Amino acid sequence: MAVDHTRFLEDLHKLREFGASGVGKGVFRPAYSKADIAARQWLADRMADAGLTPHFDPVGNLFGLAPGRSLLMGSHSDSQPEGGWLDGALGVIAALEIARSSDQPISVVSFQDEEGRFGVTTGSAVWSGGLPLDKADVLTDGSGVSFGEARSSMADLSQGFVDPARFSGFVEMHIEQGPSLDAANEQIGVVTDIVGIRDMSVTFEGQQNHAGTTPMHLRRDAFQALSLFNTRLNERFRNVVTPQTVWTIGRVDLHPNASSIVPGRARFSMQWRDGDPDRLSRMEEIIRTTAQEIASEQGMVLTYGPLLGLEPVTMDQSLRAALEHGAEQVAPGRWRRMPSGALHDATNVSRLMPVAMLFVPSINGVSHDFAEDTTESDLVAGLRVLDLAVQSLDGQAR
């Protein structure tokens, strides 16, 4: 049976009705919200219609299980507080359409809390064993609700955890969430790897002082130390980074943060991402060396928060080759191999089985915003690549 583009787009729009919000095609469907649970129940019915066995696990991940050994496809159906209609939902509905139309056994999954109301890709992190359930249960959202409390609202639906051994691999289709494909007028990105992340908080502590009576040469101004650190770091990274490497100072908290007071303390986030673990380490060394230099020169006490490290994940060669084969047929000259700069459920699932990912463009690179969108022709192109890839995998997928 061929994939049905119309049914696929209709189901995407139907899923959007759960939590439709904001402007354009916006969605408000955070993990465990009423809209999220209703959407999952609707999805479970569609899975059953497709001949799959719906199965909720104890954290609310929803599987649609094919009999016997199968390829797992999907993503997540929870959204950001100001989310778009495609982030996560696209991968789930595309998987559903492939499961309906494919001759091969395809299971479907919608992971829970990928968007991190509680942790980071929480549902797939628990399922993959990366996050113990008791540690997840004490995570809290912004209003103090714990993950344990939240998941209890789905307890009546819960069966046990699904045995990962029944799946031969995992394929996730997702919007790019960045501008590269859209800027190049390309339709498909076949992911080579999901970049690793390093993230830590850095604090320069100088001397808080009166901004009128403290001469410039006697100041130990923590903001000036931060600015100098940033400038010198940018210079030094030039010799180390690739065009894919990114680094960000996204959070800055000055103390006491008043216009008439020389800042005594600057605490800021330092995050960097790259596909190569060696490069991540070299960057860390440059960060620490530079911060230490600045601290010595500027009379600062330097402290670091804990280093968060997520290792890069390389996509499975054979699954990726199948996606590339499909991309070349659907969008010759209009697809590329590219790293994923964002985290995805596939990062966690890679602990359990081979994984691969496919991107379609995000218009203007917008995501995590009501304005997120992708043209219908690109959505359908993505679906067709998945279909061809699954066909080419043939018996391999078992």
Added chain:
Amino acid sequence: MAVDHTRFLEDLHKLREFGASGVGKGVFRPAYSKADIAARQWLADRMADAGLTPHFDPVGNLFGLAPGRSLLMGSHSDSQPEGGWLDGALGVIAALEIARSSDQPISVVSFQDEEGRFGVTTGSAVWSGGLPLDKADVLTDGSGVSFGEARSSMADLSQGFVDPARFSGFVEMHIEQGPSLDAANEQIGVVTDIVGIRDMSVTFEGQQNHAGTTPMHLRRDAFQALSLFNTRLNERFRNVVTPQTVWTIGRVDLHPNASSIVPGRARFSMQWRDGDPDRLSRMEEIIRTTAQEIASEQGMVLTYGPLLGLEPVTMDQSLRAALEHGAEQVAPGRWRRMPSGALHDATNVSRLMPVAMLFVPSINGVSHDFAEDTTESDLVAGLRVLDLAVQSLDGQAR
């Protein structure tokens, strides 16, 4: 009658008992607090003992009036929430001691809310006509109490506003609140002028983006724009400033201020101080030119908040000469002429009459802190300079 150092120091310690708090010689005596009002009543009694007529005006400024035309001396007796025992109190108690011992008519004042629980040097601003009473009354403190409500707690003490024409001039002794005298092991600073202040908020608005999926060359990162602005500004100011000029970025608010998001907006305070109005204007021009350049180069929308401008105030030549004469006798080779980088009640009073100021050292430059202190020998040196200055003014003061 000679000034009595012991009585002067004893009275300083007695005043500290009202609101004594925190460590060391800390004080908690905000404007209109129970401790502040009790301290003012105690001060009124001491003024009466000294033969002065105590007079509370409608905003709680306390005058001790000498008969006929007189020189006014004093400062303020309210404190910061975590204040020291000398900031303000020193100038009031020194004035009281001079009034007691001088042969000339000396009036004493303790202004209300110099520390800005409600506005900026609120009591002297109202008295001098710089701030209309109806505008002052609607100012609120951090907990929502209005100036109007707060001053009503002293309404039973209130007489009318004092006619400034009865005063020939105003002399304020104060701690330096900066490190210059202490670092140079000097005892006395004779103030040449109170610097002018310019203060405005500046906003760079770029594009908020995902910190993983947005390549460096496609970012419009508002923090990077701020850092670049700061670096370039520091370079350009070098050719314009003097060692007395200061400038500060004390407040920085990034939006959304999250480690995984490229900052879309940076709003920050830009404050600069100098004794020369022309230099203040040249600095403003450099700030605006540089910010515009950065905005163009980095793809930012640039906006400014309103420009707060306080003009520099030059000390009266003759009052200042009297203080210099005293300083040379008390601390030969250990005094200097210097600008005041901080605002004082004298700034407001200069609208009404000639003013002059005298500084004694702040140990390690610390102020607005429980740890604020000055050695007894420096406190006494300041008192002696005032005494000699008043003697040298002789009949001039009438």
